[in-house]
Amino acid sequence: MLLRSLNPYLVARGDDVEDAVTVGDTVLSRSDLIGAATSVAERIAGVDRVAVWAEPTARTVVAVVGALIAGVAVVPVAPDSGPAELDHVLADSGARAWLGVAPEHAGGLPTVPVRMHARSWHSYPEPAGESTALVLYTSGTTGPPKGVLLSRDALARGLDALAEAWAWTPNDTVVHGLPLYHVHGLVLGILGSxxxxxxxxxxxxxxxxxxxxxxxxxxxxxxxxxxxxxxxxxxxxxxxxxxxxxxxxxxxxxxxxxxxxxxxxxxxxxxxxxxxxxxxxxxxxxxxxxxxxxxxxxxxxxxxxxxxxxxxxxxxxxxxxxxxxxxxxxxxxxxxxxxxxxxxxxxxxxxxxxxxxxxxxxxxxxxxxESTDLIKTGGYRVGAGEVETAILGVPGVGEVAVVGLPDDDLGQRIVAFVVPDSGADVDPDAVIDHVAQQLSAHKRPREVRFVESLPRNAMGKVRKALLE
Structure with a gap:
């Protein structure tokens, strides 16, 4: 069973937990979650895929769990998605409805409500392990976002391997505030727990x-x-x-x-x-x-x-x-x-x-x-990450992103975009010299540019394509 802690027979036996899932001020026991999610499952059973507007709410958790109980694939959608991206994801995924709430730009799909106080104790057979559980869309850095098909077995294997490595047990309490439309927040944080x-x-x-x-x-x-x-x-x-x-x-x-x-x-x-x-x-x-x-x-x-x-x-x-x-x-x-x-x-x-x-x-x-962090400069292959790590050791440097920009002589020249700590005065020559001494001379930035902030996506990753 993918979500084995939600086995209704275990809960009925007395293995309920009053605060199994807490999202903000909403607290759900295991029996609350099973009852509400099974009520959702009854309304969508037989549907192929549903989209979930993945806001950080208990309703999102109930929607996802209800779909998984019914054997319906979930397409988590980022709440900051624009109309063009929404149209692409909805058309590409083949989602049949919004489950829970829908954005203003709903793409013409109907909405199936998620009633938090509804309860059902209907029993559903465990779906086949090879069936699709989630369709996660990539960030689309190399073209339109692609739908990644993840089976129930893939989720179970991955989570069990992590539990082994992290000695993760039922005695733990996992805390996070991450988005519920990616692996980190949804798969590890919610489904893993x-x-x-x-x-x-x-x-x-x-x-x-x-x-x-x-x-x-x-x-x-x-x-x-x-x-x-x-x-x-x-x-x-x-x-x-x-x-x-x-x-x-x-x-x-x-x-x-x-x-x-x-x-x-x-x-x-x-x-x-x-x-x-x-x-x-x-x-x-x-x-x-x-x-x-x-x-x-x-x-x-x-x-x-x-x-x-x-x-x-x-x-x-x-x-x-x-x-x-x-x-x-x-x-x-x-x-x-x-x-x-x-x-x-x-x-x-x-x-x-x-x-x-x-x-x-x-x-x-x-x-x-490889596309953004492998810099080919003067015949050398330099990893942007190791240069960034070295620069973060310079006093006064708060954040940094290193990229390779086109250069007629070197092929690419190493450029560091630096966000100084508040009130700090960072000498660009000191940054360059520090890297040359810590790593190798050919890995030093040829240019240091100071910026107020680095462009990032929802997961905190720097969007280097915007640095130029």
Whole structure:
């Protein structure tokens, strides 16, 4: 059973939990969630796919769980989606209705209400494991967003491997305030908790004050969230009672890692994954936690590095190459067989599009995307991530993004976009010299540009295509 903690027979036996799911001020027991979600399932049984306007509310949780009980695939839709993106997602996904609430631009689809106080105790058979549970849409950085087909079995395998790596048990309380239309917030935060049987608290907004006000054992955040918490010593110290602080969706800056460890006494857990593969590499709860590294492959996952000519890259911790994975992942992109085939090598490895280094012990360091973070300058291959990490060690630097811009002589020149700390006066020459001394001369920025902020998406990832 995918959401095994919601087995009605267990709850009827007395295994109910009064505060199984908390979203803002709304608290649901397991029996509340089962009853309300089963009522939803009765109204949509037999439908192929439904769209869910994935606002951070208890209604969204009930809608998703109700669809999964009925065996109906869920298409989570970001609440900040514009009309053009909505039209694309609705037409591409084939969603038959909005479940819960609909946006003003509803695309002509009917709305099936989610009644929070309705209850049904009808029993539904567990849907087939190979059936689609979620259709998650990619960010669309290389074209229109693609629908990633994730089966119930894929979700279960991925969550069980994480539970093993993180020693995640029903005794945990997971806290996060992340969006409910991506892997991190929805799959790990909500569905993971319901599979494992742990309590989950969604803070609606991931502010330091709201995180500090909870009494969780496992906290999820993206680097932007952890950066803000690390800048608020009182809130950070309040998390010292936790068991795990988990960061993902983008690299966690080393200075933030070190501040969190100093204030809480807990070195953060970092992990790596994609919509197509879920989480594949992670630091273990009982293992080494190394700043800037995301750990080891999870159970059932193999990794390798390849050069542009297809040859192996040595696992020396320094050499970077294209990261490829082998395991049981997604079922392809909806309606895009050519795009699906292009993500796999002839010998069965998934091409992530990310650049990484692996050391002799098997630890992984993600450098960034091949399309935006692999800079080819003067005959060298430079990972933007390692340059960014070095620059964050310069006093007064708050945030940084490094890109390769066209250059007639070098092919690409390394340019650093720096957000100084409030009131700080950062010398651009000091930034350049620091990188040349910490790394290599050819990895130094040729130009430093100061900006007030970096463009980011909802998950905190910098939109480097907008930097020029």
């Amino acid at each position: 319901l599979r494992i049987g742990s309590r989950v608290v969604h803070t609606v907004k991931p502010t330091p004050e709201r995180y500090a006000a909870t009494r969780g054992t496992v906290y999820f955040g993206v680097p932007t969230v952890w950066s803000r918490i690390a800048a608020d010593e009182e809130s950070a110290r309040a998390l010292s009672r936790a068991r795990l602080l988990v960061s993902g969706s983008a690299p966690l800056p080393v200075p933030v890692f070190e501040k969190l460890a100093a204030f809480t006494g807990i070195a953060p857990i970092e992990r790596y994954g994609m919509s197509e593969t879920l989480i594949t590499v992670s630091t273990r709860a009982d293992g080494e936690r190394r700043p800037g590294w995301v750990g080891l492959p999870l159970r059932g996952i193999e990794t390798r590095l390849r050069a542009e000519d297809g040859t192996d890259i040595p696992h020396d911790g320094e050499s970077i190459g294209s990261l490829q994975l082998r395991g049981r992942f997604f079922d392809g992109y909806l309606g895009r067989p050519e795009a699906t085939a292009a993500t796999w090598t002839d010998d069965g490895w998934f091409v992530t599009g990310d650049v990484a280094a692996i050391d002799a012990e098997g630890f992984h360091r993600i450098v960034g995307r």
